[in-house]
Amino acid sequence: MVHRIGWLRAAVLGANDGLVSTASLVIGVAAAGSARPEILIAGLAGLVAGAMSMAAGEYVSVSSQTDAERADIRRETMELKDAPEVELDELTRIYVERGLDEGLARQVATRLTQMDALAAHRRDELGISDTVTAHPIQAAIVSALTFAVGAVVPLIVAAVAPSGQITTIIAGTTLFALAVLGGLGASAGGAPVLTGAVRVTFWGALAMAATAAAGALFGVSLS
Known part of the structure; x- marks a missing residue:
């Protein structure tokens, strides 16, 4: 179990961020009254930018830790x-x-x-x-890939969901995916599954609610 800790942290963090940030972005844009094409463009941009940001952040973070250890x-x-x-x-x-x-x-x-x-x-x-020590390049690649995998979920839902129900269906799908991810991460790390699922789902719901409120408040369509 211990030998997985280095990359497990990066994988769970990447997938969780991909789900939450992309779903929140898509929901916020949808709540502002934008059409499906604009919603998908915003989500795709968020996926690419987020994956690169995760990779860079993990590489710098783990490199700094490695330098200190050396x-x-x-x-x-x-x-x-x-x-x-x-x-x-x-x-x-x-x-x-x-x-x-x-x-x-x-x-x-x-x-x-x-x-x-x-x-x-x-x-x-x-x-x-x-x-238990992650390697910088390994952490960067794992973070970017898992972020992208997580971000794809709300994008797929946004592409196929009925126009009037995009926000609701993305929120429900994302919360379910977060619960599964949190449970799997907790199980892999030897922690209580329910605790991990609830913790991840709560913060994901909070993030989506905040962006939905912001989108609805400003109500400016990107089309």
Whole structure:
């Protein structure tokens, strides 16, 4: 399960944003009185812009995290070289704080240091693990693709729904899709399915309601 955390976060965030932002945009434009072609153009533009934004944002975010982790590892490498005994004492204290007695903690710290000192400090002192770290390009691609997949749902509905019911049908379809997405994401992460579904659906409904209100308030057709 742990090895999926890096890309799972990006995938769930991308799909959720694709659904919510595109559905909200389409509903807002529809509520303003625009015709189907204008609604679809606005939704498609939102899909492309959102996917690129998600990719760029995830790449920058994960790259910054990776740079910080590399800096910590470089500093730890120098400290292990310059003051190995101090680092051994530090590792021992970590294990004592986790519940081992002093003698056993010292034995464990010594043994792990002999095997791979940097790996031990990286994992137990810095909290850095390859199994939970996403890679920048991977996160960017996953975010963009899942955003696009999520955004396609309200676009398809907008293309086929009766003209007078576009807003209602998109809202209902999106809420259902959000509930499924939230439940799947929670299940994959080991969290309660109902909690995940309700949490995602609530915020999606709030976003769509806000954009619908804005569109209806201004009531300006884009046609």
